[in-house]
Amino acid sequence: MTSAHRDTSSSILSVLEELSATWRWGGPPTLLTISHRPPKPTVPAILARGVDGHTPLDLLAHWIDQCHRHRGIVNTQRDLGVDAVAVSGEIDGQHIGYAMDRSGLEYLVRGQRHGPERRRTSGTDVAAGTRPPDRLTERLAELVWRLAGPPPPAAGSRIRDMWPTAGLVDLDEDELHERYAPPAHNRGHVRLVTVSSIDGLAAVNGSSAALTSSGDQRVYRLIKREADLLLLGAGTIRAEQYGQTALSAPEIARRRANGLPPYPAVAVVTRSLDLDLSGPLFQHSAAGHTHPRPILIVPAAAAAERGTAVAEAAELLVAGEHDVDLHQAIQTLRQRGHRRIVCEGGPSLAGQLAHADLLDEICMTIAPQLLAVAGPRITAGPAGQPADGRWQLHRSLLDEQGNLFLRYTRPGPSDRPVG
């Protein structure tokens, strides 16, 4: 064994020691390691052969190939009953050891040969930290995402296929991701994501909180993770105390791998500009995450009257004179490169987008609740003039609590009514 190999193993040992000291899942963790030698006899070293002398990046690439051959990395991890993954190597004269447990907690050890500097950190810090080379960090995070997977789904949120095939009963994150994959084209796509009761209510006592569930949150989070921009009406920001989404390092790595920025931008349609600028949406930097400044989409009259008051907290996008012209707003967002827009409502904004024929897809959850009270539906609009209401069911899923997930798309142009 060369001295470099010894040092690499000692980095892994540091990771293991730290992991053992804080392990929260009972028993010693079973670790999957990527290393030149098994650091401990109890630790399965899956890649002990054929990698000596390779760089850490080679090891990672080799490992990913290995796992692909084993029916996908997540399945491999399940089959092996592994609790966490650890990788270690030397890059630019620094030793880097890394592990992640099933809850998503990450362990990073780095340092010079004889004085390892240790640091335990949360997922996002690893991605945000400047010390480990970016390329390695991203590769590690992507690897961990695929290998250890995100934390196991919360109780009651196992999801199964319903239509067009009633097949798999416990979709993992990769399978769920595939069920909600956005279209391959890059022309721009607007997806409405929404939840309603059986009797069509979109809010109870002014909020949709009572309608959501662990399964709904799982799908909702996955759809948001695919977005490069989240579009909302100001009523929803006020009603839901809406704030920025925190993403883990593997989620960010996955976004990057899909050609997306680390975080989706948030754009709010408003006329009044009556928004709490000290509220959670306007905290650009929270818990180690740096979010893009929110965009406020406003008509020219509002920008002239109140634009300067919000200029520090947000970016203004002017579209329309007295009301926001949604055609113009979406076109401008697209021109700025926002191709995957997810509209989170609320009903007023969703209704206008439907009337303007600007929605390409609807992802809705029907919660198994019959509430029989007055309240908003998922869209609002004027009496008398219905929007073109033709949609096709593209996919449906069901969770173990009875939440039904429906994905609708527009019929092809030849199926749509003319005029």
Ligand SMILES: NC(=O)c1ccc[n+]([C@@H]2O[C@H](COP(=O)([O-])OP(=O)(O)OC[C@H]3O[C@@H](n4cnc5c(N)ncnc54)[C@H](OP(=O)(O)O)[C@@H]3O)[C@@H](O)[C@H]2O)c1
């Ligand atoms: N179940 C669900 O999926 C779901 C999703 C989202 C929201 N909700 C619920 O829906 C309720 C809120 O409903 P809502 O209809 O008020 O929400 P909304 O559509 O989010 O917001 C309406 C507001 O957006 C602005 N706006 C909309 N269109 C505009 C235009 N063309 N030009 C300029 N400004 C425009 C106005 O803001 P200003 O007043 O600032 O001018 C308007 O008051 C809440 O109870 C919320 O919990 C449910």
